[in-house]
Amino acid sequence: MKSIVCAMLLAGLASSSVYGAQPTGCAAQEQEIRNKLATASPWAKPGLEKALGEQQEHCSDSNLRAEREAKVNAAQAKVQTRQQKLAEERDPKDIPKRQAELKDAQGKLEAAQRELNR
Numbered sequence: 001m002k003s004i005v006c007a008m009l010l011a012g013l014a015s016s017s018v019y020g021a022q023p024t025g026c027a028a029q030e031q032e033i034r035n036k037l038a039t040a041s042p043w044a045k046p047g048l049e050k051a052l053g054e055q056q057e058h059c060s061d062s063n064l065r066a067e068r069e070a071k072v073n074a075a076q077a078k079v080q081t082r083q084q085k086l087a088e089e090r091d092p093k094d095i096p097k098r099q100a101e102l103k104d105a106q107g108k109l110e111a112a113q114r115e116l117n118r
Contacts, residue, residue: 024061024118025059025061025064025065025118026055026059026060026061026064028118029055029059029064030052030055030056030059033048033051033052033055034052036048037049037052065116068112068115068116069116071112071115071116072109072112072113072116074112075105075108075109075111075112075113076109078105078108078109079102079105079106079109081105082098082101082102082105083102085098085101086098086099086101086102
C-alpha cells in the first residue's frame, strides 16, 4: 500500500513540475513551433522547419522583450488617443463609435500586455 501511495505522490510531483514551469520568451516561441510541427501536414512542415531554424538563429530574449515592450507602448498611446477623441466628441451620434474604438484599443493593449508577460 505504501508503494502505491509513494508512486502516486511521485507521479503528482512529476506532473506538477512539467506543467508548472511554462517556457517564456524565445523558448516559448520555439516550443510553439515544435508543437505545430509535430501535428503539421506534410505540405506545412517545410515552412515550419524554416521558421524554427530562423527562430533558433535570430531570436534573443532581450530583443523579443524590447519588441513586445514597444508594442505595449504603442498600444498605450493608441488608448490615450482614443480616450482623448471620446472626451472631445460633441456629436451624440458619434459617441458610440468612439466608445467602440476605445474598447478595441483597450483589447489590443491587453493582448500586448499578455504577450509581454509570455
